[in-house]
Amino acid sequence: MSSAEDKRSDAALMAAIAAGEQSAYAALVSRHSMRFFRLAYRLTGRHEDAEDVVQEAFIQLWRAPHMWDPAHGSLFTTWFYQVVSNRALSLRRQAARHPQEALGDIVDSQCGAEETLNAKHRRLWLEGRIRALPERQKLALVLCFYEELSNHEAAEVMGIGIKALQSLLMRAKTTLREDINSFDELKAGGRG
Known part of the structure; x- marks a missing residue:
């Protein structure tokens, strides 16, 4: 076999x-x-x-x-x-x-904030913002939304309780929502 x-x-x-x-x-x-x-x-x-x-x-x-x-x-x-x-x-x-090695990644993840971005650029920008989250928030978000683990499974992977996981997810989503709103405001301001 x-x-x-x-x-x-x-x-x-x-x-x-x-x-x-x-x-x-x-x-x-x-x-x-x-x-x-x-x-x-x-x-x-x-x-x-x-x-x-x-x-x-x-x-x-x-x-x-x-x-x-x-x-x-x-x-x-x-x-x-x-x-x-x-x-x-x-x-x-x-x-x-060793920030010099990662400098290209930072520039790539934030490119084009002033120009009109197509869906691919926006996705890349969002992925960069997710990577910039604190480690535990990022891990919670990735496990639940990208890996599609249940809250129970994700909490077990992280070695935390479900309430702690939910708190991490809430903080991550709040940060991303604020980043997206700032991005949209910056983009709208560039048009006028």
């Missing part, structure tokens, strides 16, 4: 990985790599960084599959969201300590 056709549950694949079965590892990577790449990309904002984050997380999984313990009650995907999120946010913190 090819890894793409492996119908075993994630828990069964993890047990096989713990026993050293490479085909189980390949099946798990094949099954989930795009999901976790999307998460890493939303958190890092860079294709290359997202690839590195996911690759390193899967390597960590191969080397230490025992780190996920199904006895704790969380699904494999919930646990791996935590692994990937932590790696992505750690990478962002490293980039913040």
Whole structure:
């Protein structure tokens, strides 16, 4: 059976990985790599960084599959969201300590505020504003709206209660709403 056709549950694949079965590892990577790449990309904002984050997380999984313990009650995907999120946010913190490397990203994310932007530019601008949110707000927003996790799942990934998650989401949405209103005012002011 090819890894793409492996119908075993994630828990069964993890047990096989713990026993050293490479085909189980390949099946798990094949099954989930795009999901976790999307998460890493939303958190890092860079294709290359997202690839590195996911690759390193899967390597960590191969080397230490025992780190996920199904006895704790969380699904494999919930646990791996935590692994990937932590790696992505750690990478962002490293980039913040070396601002020269990230300068191009900042300029790109804020380009064209004075010109009329098409939908693609507006989307890129909004993605830049999301990346600029505080880490915990950004993670809550990405998990709930982009990864479409339930509030319960997102709270579990983040290791917080549902009320705390809802508070983070509220603050993130308020900040984004204010940014969008400022953007729209700036854009409208440029026309007159």
